[in-house]
Structure formats: structure tokens, C-alpha cells
Amino acid sequence: MAPSSYHGLVLTAGMLATGTLNTLLTKLQDKQCVGNCDDPDMSKREYFEQPVWQTLNMFYGEMLCLVCFYLFSLRQRNFNAVENRGEYEAIADNDDESINEQIAQIVPTTDALPVVDAAEAGASGTQQKDIAGWATLWMWVPAVCDLMGTTLMNVGLFFTTPSVYQMLRGAVVIFSGVFSVLFLGHRLERFQIISLLLVVVGVTIVGLSNIFSPPPQNYSLGETPEAIDANAWKATLGVILVLGAQVFTATQFVVEEKIIRRYHLTPLRAVGLEGSFGAVTVMAAIPVLHYTIGRSHPGGYFDASEGFRQIVDNPAVWQTSIYIMLSIALFNFFGLSVTRYLSATSRATIDTCRTLFIWIISLALGWEAFSWIQVVGFVVLVYGTFVYNRVLGLPF
Numbered sequence: 001m002a003p004s005s006y007h008g009l010v011l012t013a014g015m016l017a018t019g020t021l022n023t024l025l026t027k028l029q030d031k032q033c034v035g036n037c038d039d040p041d042m043s044k045r046e047y048f049e050q051p052v053w054q055t056l057n058m059f060y061g062e063m064l065c066l067v068c069f070y071l072f073s074l075r076q077r078n079f080n081a082v083e084n085r086g087e088y089e090a091i092a093d094n095d096d097e098s099i100n101e102q103i104a105q106i107v108p109t110t111d112a113l114p115v116v117d118a119a120e121a122g123a124s125g126t127q128q129k130d131i132a133g134w135a136t137l138w139m140w141v142p143a144v145c146d147l148m149g150t151t152l153m154n155v156g157l158f159f160t161t162p163s164v165y166q167m168l169r170g171a172v173v174i175f176s177g178v179f180s181v182l183f184l185g186h187r188l189e190r191f192q193i194i195s196l197l198l199v200v201v202g203v204t205i206v207g208l209s210n211i212f213s214p215p216p217q218n219y220s221l222g223e224t225p226e227a228i229d230a231n232a233w234k235a236t237l238g239v240i241l242v243l244g245a246q247v248f249t250a251t252q253f254v255v256e257e258k259i260i261r262r263y264h265l266t267p268l269r270a271v272g273l274e275g276s277f278g279a280v281t282v283m284a285a286i287p288v289l290h291y292t293i294g295r296s297h298p299g300g301y302f303d304a305s306e307g308f309r310q311i312v313d314n315p316a317v318w319q320t321s322i323y324i325m326l327s328i329a330l331f332n333f334f335g336l337s338v339t340r341y342l343s344a345t346s347r348a349t350i351d352t353c354r355t356l357f358i359w360i361i362s363l364a365l366g367w368e369a370f371s372w373i374q375v376v377g378f379v380v381l382v383y384g385t386f387v388y389n390r391v392l393g394l395p396f
Helices: 003-030 053-078 096-106 118-123 133-158 162-184 190-212 226-262 267-292 303-313 315-341 346-366 372-388
Strands: 034-035 079-086 087-090
Touching: 003 133, 003 162, 003 315, 034 087, 034 303, 053 133, 053 267, 053 315, 079 315, 118 267, 133 162, 133 226, 162 190, 162 226, 162 346, 162 372, 190 372, 226 267, 226 346, 267 303, 267 315, 303 315, 346 372
Parallel strands: none
Antiparallel strands: 079 087
């Protein structure tokens, strides 16, 4: 096997493994019992349901990308060559400006953080400059969008299965496509409009499959009509929350593109900055939410003291948190690398395979039941996404 093929295989496997682990570990953490675990009545047991702490954990993982960025910067000062069309070329200048340019070649890009080249920036009348000083605070805006979207998705995952959760996240292409037209001046081709309609149909079918066949909860409410209705309402709420979160995610993508059109910013640093700003925001919000909401709702999502106690007193919870943080950091790295060394369409294809792996493992673990309705929705959703990303073409 050629080195380049081996390199691509390693990156693909790394993205697939870490992406799959990230969703499954988050769901596993949701299933960790943190109170009354010895009670034979399972309905009285308490489980780890702390979406704010999980969001903070995600931002910590992204902060590791900033550490990687500065390690790249340090290494670049003594780096003798960079990869260019399979060959290594000598680096002549090691000043700060050239270091940023060299890292931009080494550090890959991502679908969420499109890089606008100099020609495109010049055509738009915008002169790109390195982001520094107070300008870095612009990254706080997408960080807040990420915070809102991730927290909503974490709550939605409580009431959905991992596979449905992952499939519904595909709806982001709908909102990002619409927002790119409204706020970025993009123009959608006819095949893209048709593909977005297919994605809408696919997401609708997947969402309905979750509502018609509600996933098993952490504890059984019985088989009474009231219990069945309660599970159906929870499943509906989960679908709404995950879909609603995609509005914030799409807004995040649009703001990121706006920033990158104006400033020169390597994607790895962008992810790290968002992680840093997001972590600071969550840590500032936790005590505020605790004293305004958490104290009046003990044990709820915003009870900071209870959430902290659950993490510290339960090794399985904090150990899972570490694994999630590492999986997020590695997934960002592998995902960026796949887009850089392979292509954005390769990343979209791998992301679809990730959903399949999550689905298969979740079924094997008994976390959900097989549904043919979900299969149909998944096929339509994947086809629409592939057409939008130009992986496949329409037959007409």
C-alpha cells in the first residue's frame, strides 16, 4: 500500500472511530445511574442528565485544538519543509506572518469553516488580514451559537436514540443552505434545491419513526396508555430539540464564513478559539443559571451543585467525560485532516458511514429497536445530502 493511501486510510479510520465514539459515549453518559441505583423500583433511579456540563466538556475538547495549533506554530519555526503535491519544499522565512501561511497549508480545512482564497476575497472587495487582538472576539459569536445548539442537542439526545439523533443532525444542510442565500449572497442551483427538498422528506420520515416507535427510556413507565403517550411526547420533544438546534448550528456556519471572508484564520485555531470562548461563557453561565433557575428546581438541568456532585461522586461519569473530551478533540483533528488531504465530499461520505456505525452499535447494545421507516428516511436523507454535496447526481 502506497504511503499516501495508507495515510488516507488512517485519517478515514480515525475520523470514523472518534466520531462514532463521541455520540455513543455521550449517550452512554446519559445512561449512567447517579442516584438510588440500588432501588429495585427502576422508576426511582436517577440518571446523569446534565446537558450544560456536557456542553462544557465539548468546549474543553475543542480547546485542545488550540493547544495543537500552538504546538504546530512552535514546531513550524524549525520545520524544514512542507508537503506540497507529494513533495517537500524548503521554508525560507520563519517570521510570524509566514508561519501562519505555512500552518494554513499544513492544517486542514473543514466544511464548517470554509477558507476563502485571496482571489475570492479580492473579488468581494475584502482584504483579508490575520485575526489578532480584539478581532479574535468575533469568534465569540459562533461560540455562543455552538453553545446553544450543542446544549439543545444534548437535551434532545435524552429522548431520542443515537441513530435518530445523528440522522436529524443532517437537517443542518437545510438551514445552512437557506441562510447562505439570505445572508451570504450564495445562489443555489436547481439540483441543490431539489436535494434540500429530499433532505426535508428524509428528516421528516426519520423524525416520525422516532415518534411512532418511541425509544426505551432509562426507566420503564409501564405499558399503560398514559405511559405510552408520555414516551411519545418525550420522543416528539427530542426530535424538535435536535432539529431546532440545527438553526443555531447553521447560524454558526454562516457567521464563521463571514469572519473567514474578512480575516485569515486557520481552521484549527478557529475551532480552538471557539472552544475557549465557549468554555468561558459556559463557566460564567453555570453559577447564574444555578442561582436563577437551579435552586428552585433541585436536581434539574441547571442545578450546578448537583451536577458537579454527580460528576465527582461517580467515576463512570467523569471517566466518560474525559473520553468524550478526547474523542471530540481527535474527531476535529481527523475531520480537518480528511478535508485537507482527501476532500470535503470524502468527509461527507465518511460522516454518513459514521451514522451507520452508530446505528449498528446502538442496535447491538439494545438502546433502540430496528425500524424500516427509519431505514427509508435514512436512505432519502443520505441521497439528498450526497446530491447537495455533489457526491451523486440526479437521474434527470
